[in-house]
Amino acid sequence: MQIPEYYNPVARDIAQALVEGFDKHYRLFSECNRQAKLLFEEGDWQGIQQAIRDRIQFYDERVSETVERLHREFHAELLDDEIWQQAKLYFIGLLTNHKQPECAETFFNSVFTRILHRDYFNNDFIFVRPAISTEYIEADPPSYRSYYPLHYGLRSVLRQIVRDFGWRRPFASLARDIGYVLRMTHDYLQGRWPKLEANFQIQVLSSAFYRNKTAYIFGKVVNGGSSYPFAVPVLHDADGKLYLDTVLLEPWRIGVLFSFSRAYFLVDMAVPSGYVQFLRSMLPTKSKAELYTMLGLQKQGKNTFYRDFIQHLQHSNDQFIVAPGIRGLVMLVFTLPSFPYVFKLIKDVFGVTKEVDHDTVRAKYQLVKRHDRVGRMADTLEFSNVAFPKRRFTEELLHELRQQAPSQIEEDEQSIVIKHLYIERRMKPLNLYLQTASPEEKVEAVRDYGNAIRELASANIFPGDMLFKNFGMTRYGRVIFYDYDEIEYMTDCHFRRIPPAPNPEMEMSGEVWYPVAKGDVFPEEFATFLLGDAEVRKVFLRYHKDLLDAGFWQHKQQRIRDGYIDDFYPYPLEMRFVNRFAASYGRGRRARAEPTLAEPV
Numbered sequence: 001m002q003i004p005e006y007y008n009p010v011a012r013d014i015a016q017a018l019v020e021g022f023d024k025h026y027r028l029f030s031e032c033n034r035q036a037k038l039l040f041e042e043g044d045w046q047g048i049q050q051a052i053r054d055r056i057q058f059y060d061e062r063v064s065e066t067v068e069r070l071h072r073e074f075h076a077e078l079l080d081d082e083i084w085q086q087a088k089l090y091f092i093g094l095l096t097n098h099k100q101p102e103c104a105e106t107f108f109n110s111v112f113t114r115i116l117h118r119d120y121f122n123n124d125f126i127f128v129r130p131a132i133s134t135e136y137i138e139a140d141p142p143s144y145r146s147y148y149p150l151h152y153g154l155r156s157v158l159r160q161i162v163r164d165f166g167w168r169r170p171f172a173s174l175a176r177d178i179g180y181v182l183r184m185t186h187d188y189l190q191g192r193w194p195k196l197e198a199n200f201q202i203q204v205l206s207s208a209f210y211r212n213k214t215a216y217i218f219g220k221v222v223n224g225g226s227s228y229p230f231a232v233p234v235l236h237d238a239d240g241k242l243y244l245d246t247v248l249l250e251p252w253r254i255g256v257l258f259s260f261s262r263a264y265f266l267v268d269m270a271v272p273s274g275y276v277q278f279l280r281s282m283l284p285t286k287s288k289a290e291l292y293t294m295l296g297l298q299k300q301g302k303n304t305f306y307r308d309f310i311q312h313l314q315h316s317n318d319q320f321i322v323a324p325g326i327r328g329l330v331m332l333v334f335t336l337p338s339f340p341y342v343f344k345l346i347k348d349v350f351g352v353t354k355e356v357d358h359d360t361v362r363a364k365y366q367l368v369k370r371h372d373r374v375g376r377m378a379d380t381l382e383f384s385n386v387a388f389p390k391r392r393f394t395e396e397l398l399h400e401l402r403q404q405a406p407s408q409i410e411e412d413e414q415s416i417v418i419k420h421l422y423i424e425r426r427m428k429p430l431n432l433y434l435q436t437a438s439p440e441e442k443v444e445a446v447r448d449y450g451n452a453i454r455e456l457a458s459a460n461i462f463p464g465d466m467l468f469k470n471f472g473m474t475r476y477g478r479v480i481f482y483d484y485d486e487i488e489y490m491t492d493c494h495f496r497r498i499p500p501a502p503n504p505e506m507e508m509s510g511e512v513w514y515p516v517a518k519g520d521v522f523p524e525e526f527a528t529f530l531l532g533d534a535e536v537r538k539v540f541l542r543y544h545k546d547l548l549d550a551g552f553w554q555h556k557q558q559r560i561r562d563g564y565i566d567d568f569y570p571y572p573l574e575m576r577f578v579n580r581f582a583a584s585y586g587r588g589r590r591a592r593a594e595p596t597l598a599e600p601v
Contacts, residue, residue: 011086014074018087019094021066022107026100028058029296036210036266041168043236045213045565052211052263052296053370059299063110076115084112084125092131099139099271101132106303129307134273143274144219147202154182157202161217162244165208167234169242176585177244180577181232188249197224205278208234210266212372212568214245216257220282229254229282233571246575252476255283257570260379260425261480263372264296272297293379302381305423312339313389320393322400325429326469329354330361330485332404334397335426344380344422347404356485364484365422374459374568376452378472378482381423388416424482427472434468434536443539448479450544456481457556458566460490462521466530491560494519495553523550 032055039047070076091108095101105127112126123129145164147157158178162171171177186193204219217232231248248254258279269275276291283291289308293301316338323333323342329351331344346361356364368377390398393416401409401416410417430449434442449471456463463470464486472480499514527548531537546552559566569576578585 008083008086010074010079011083012090014070014076014079014083014087015090015094017069017073018066018091018108018111019098019104021062021069021111022100022104024065025058025062025107026103028062029055030268030270032058033207033266033268033296037167037208037215037268040208040210040215043213043240046563048210048212048266049263049372049565051266052372055264055266055296056298056370059107059110063107063114066107066111067114070111070115081125084116088125088127095132098132099137100273101137102130102134102273103297103300105130105132106300109303110299134277137271137273139269139271139274141206143269143271144203144205144278147204148200149202150196150200158182161202161204161219162234164204165215165217167215167242169236169240172237172239172241172243174244177577180581181244181247183581184247184577185249194223194226199224203278205275207268207275211263213565216265218254218279218282227281231257244577245569246571246577246580248571248575251283251285253571255286256375256476258283258286258290258294259375259474259570260290260293261373261375261377261474261478262294262570263374264294264298267295269295272300298381302383305381306383309339313392318392320388320397322394322397325432328483330356331422331483332400334400336392340426341423342426343418344424345405345408345418345420348407349404354485361485362420364487367487368484371461372459374455375478375570376455376459376481377461377484378424378427378480383421383423384419386418386421388418390414390416427474427480427482429469430471430473430479431468433473434533439535442535444477445473445479446536446539447543448477450540450547452479452481453544453547455566455568457490457553458559458568460560462488462490462493462553464488466526468530488519490553490557492519493521493553493557495521495523495550495557497550498522498524521550521553523548523553 032051036048036051039051067076088108091104095104098104109126116125145161147161149157152160155175155178158181159174162174162178200221200223202219202221204217209216209218213235215234217234219230221228221230228249229251231254233245233248234242235245237243248257267275272292272295275295276288279291280286280288287304287308289301289305291301292298292304316336318336318338320334320336320343323335325333330347332347333342333344335342346358350356365380365382369380369382371377373379390411390413393401398416402411408419410419430445434445437445449468452471453463453466463481465483470481470483472482474480494517501513527537531540573579
């Protein structure tokens, strides 16, 4: 971009309006995150879920306000290119000492792309590449705190770490829980504590991460050139007192907390890039896009993801193909083999068995975005007007796009532009997984499939279409639901038992002899279309026979209507201190600990 010879005061005022719009957004975003601590202390689980839902809308509301302001005050649609280029330069200047410059740049892009045509979506006008570095931005308080066990002793430091979060509720027995932390760590290291170096310290992110009924402490132990990440979930007991539930030490288990199938965290952070940088040092396999998204900055996550995707296209040469598996009746799905995601767009014409339209499908995906996904529903990134290099599409995929979704594409010699698109993490469809799974793997998959349905039901979600093709297997062996066009709230369904046939002839005829209203669900029928495979049927009936009874679903509905929120643990139940140390748990005294790294000196 060429620097103009003179500056227009209108450009300066536009830049100021854009910064003000973003600052208002981040102020409301931060207020919501700070409220999470109070909600956690009060045990207001419904309030935490509502805060996560409400916060998702903040960004789009502020973007719309700012777009309206630019039209009203500056007639933005009539401004020439030079003014917009100058506005970008002024905007960069205003971000010099900003605490969230990368998020502000994304906000600029969101407003600009609402006003001008995509022909302007290049680095001269928007931030295709970041302009402001996020390295070494100072925060007050700092993004993380450091503790030194060699000087104060490990038990004392661990106690101080917990107390520094300032929770007003007392702990049931913090000394006991710290003892369990030490025992679990001793077992993880197989009793071989590393030699302590001069820089031995524990670094902990300053704010807790809130989600569902849990507050998480994230940190790492630094010793010499080695770093050991950890996560500690904090919960309420039956008496309303706090306790440490377990300690997660394996990076991949900590990474599961940031899975695409989980709800976003509520985190009070003045400098989000500092939190992302710290988390990446703990979890190097997690991308910046994933971490920004899980911190509730999903627009920044989208922007970072798209930059990563464009870079991947520049460094790869394989072709987009129709995604393997049974073709969907509503969504056309394609993928790039070298990139671990799938791309989904809504077809123009649905299968004859589908009674939904485009607006309904979009509403279902928005429902999932706002809802607690309890580790069982895939999050999606939603994009508009995405341009792909046409030469990278196979002829089969081009044919399907032209035949099944012509209204959703614009095509020229070089590009395919898809007007509305969902992007999800790629998984192996469960039906394909079961075809090649060993007997042991099949048992675990079918068992976890049933568990997924149970957990979705507890979270007030009825999948609707429960065919195996609508579920996927993650790399961690977890079954995830990802097809949302028939999803419903449990409380909107009417679960019924099939009434007895009036006579044997009618029962044998195959015709329905009972009235069926909209919203009626007959769980007895699930077996007919789910359990054709004898092995699958045997396993399913062993573990999940009750899912075929309307009573199970009616009971779940009543619990939801009564306001009860179930507990969901994103780690194995046997890792919980209450189970792992069952013989000594609850005695209210310090748990016996193995020799520890450092006591007071």
